[in-house]
Amino acid sequence: MFFLAFGAPAMAETITCDLQGTPVNFTIDRTQFAPAHNAGEPPRRKVTMVRMGEAQFPAEPILMGDVRGFWGEGLSGSNVMFVVQPDGSAVFTDMRAGQRLAGQCEIQ
Template sequence: MAEVVSCDLSGTPLRFAIDRAQFAPAIDQAEPPRRRVTTVQQGDATFPAEPILMGDLRGFWAEGMGGADIMLVIQADGTAVYANPRAGTRITGTCEVIQ
């Protein structure tokens, strides 16, 4: 079952899901690497991203326009930072897992 993450980034809603099954180890060593994918809805925009799940940290990485890297990192307490270094964007906010 996927965790649904809902965020408020300085007034802009953002939502995505993390399917923990995508992080399961391969059953066989010959199995090709799995691609982890989620769909992010940010305001009126929708784009694909790679979910991140590392201990209590959650988030995603995505390729933005012009080859920019977009990253959202959510701490265990729900504080979040959305960054696009190429565009000079850094937005803070809060997120919660609503499942």
């Protein structure tokens, strides 16, 4: 049986950003953060597909209170980290390339 509760939190959030003219889009599926059903269950891998400009790559979503984001392997094997603060301000860092972009995001 399925019940729809109005006012219940959404199970997925779409984050749309502008980082100094570069569009960034990804989705955080909250169900990926649910605890295991039993202790013997293996850890679940959390994945989101990030679209950054013309590029697309998989990353692990971050959901810590009101902070959203992702981290993972970006283009050419670089390590990337992206964090969105509750006010929508965001920072993208590519550790290998030494790149840092700041911008604004909207969470839907």
